[in-house]
Amino acid sequence: MVNTTFTIPNYQSHIKMKKFIALLIFSVLVAACGSKQPKPTEDKPNKVEPVQTEPTKPASANEYGMWKIAKYASNLGNNRNTQYITNSYAIWGTFTDINNDNAELKVKFLVDKETFCIKLMEYGTKVVKKGDESCYKIKIKFSGNELTEFTAKNVSDRLFINGKDSQKIIDLFGKGGVITFSMVTDSKTSPASYAFIIDKPEGFGDALKKILN
Numbered sequence: 001m002v003n004t005t006f007t008i009p010n011y012q013s014h015i016k017m018k019k020f021i022a023l024l025i026f027s028v029l030v031a032a033c034g035s036k037q038p039k040p041t042e043d044k045p046n047k048v049e050p051v052q053t054e055p056t057k058p059a060s061a062n063e064y065g066m067w068k069i070a071k072y073a074s075n076l077g078n079n080r081n082t083q084y085i086t087n088s089y090a091i092w093g094t095f096t097d098i099n100n101d102n103a104e105l106k107v108k109f110l111v112d113k114e115t116f117c118i119k120l121m122e123y124g125t126k127v128v129k130k131g132d133e134s135c136y137k138i139k140i141k142f143s144g145n146e147l148t149e150f151t152a153k154n155v156s157d158r159l160f161i162n163g164k165d166s167q168k169i170i171d172l173f174g175k176g177g178v179i180t181f182s183m184v185t186d187s188k189t190s191p192a193s194y195a196f197i198i199d200k201p202e203g204f205g206d207a208l209k210k211i212l213n
Helices: 011-036 163-175 204-212
Strands: 067-071 083-087 091-096 103-111 116-122 136-142 146-154 159-161 178-185 193-199
Touching: 067 204, 083 204, 103 193, 116 163, 136 159, 136 163, 146 163, 159 163, 163 204
Parallel strands: none
Antiparallel strands: 067 083, 083 103, 091 103, 091 193, 103 116, 116 159, 136 146, 136 178, 146 159, 178 193
């Protein structure tokens, strides 16, 4: 009798070999892909570029600090008195009467060769016109302590201040600083008080010299 022996392959060993080969191939691929990745860069803060601004425009020839020189309309003034000085920006204050307490007030100076006037506008638009009052009592405080008092009249739509008292104001403007105006009417039917502050009024004297020449 012939003894024939058959060798049956170890199936489990074959499976393990396949897994080992597959793992080896995967490792090689991962290593190859990893070598192609870009190197991480160090985080840096964003650089802020300076913003270039437009240069400040120089003041025009007719501006003097908070003041400017303007011209009357053709139907106002005359050939020898057409220019006047006024504030180049709004001056704001407050007024109090029987219906209002510290309501908004807008103030405009109108000064020419012959007159020194202050126009008051309640709520910023309503011009204070002549009423039954005989005068306005005006007090001016300079730098918190210096005080001067005088009276002015409203004969139309503005307060007219006489030459002697207007010179006091002009002198104070030349000193600069902070100037406080307060005024009260002696009206029997519509009493009212007004107050406003001017800061750094220098330049008025130069503007006045310009229109006087």
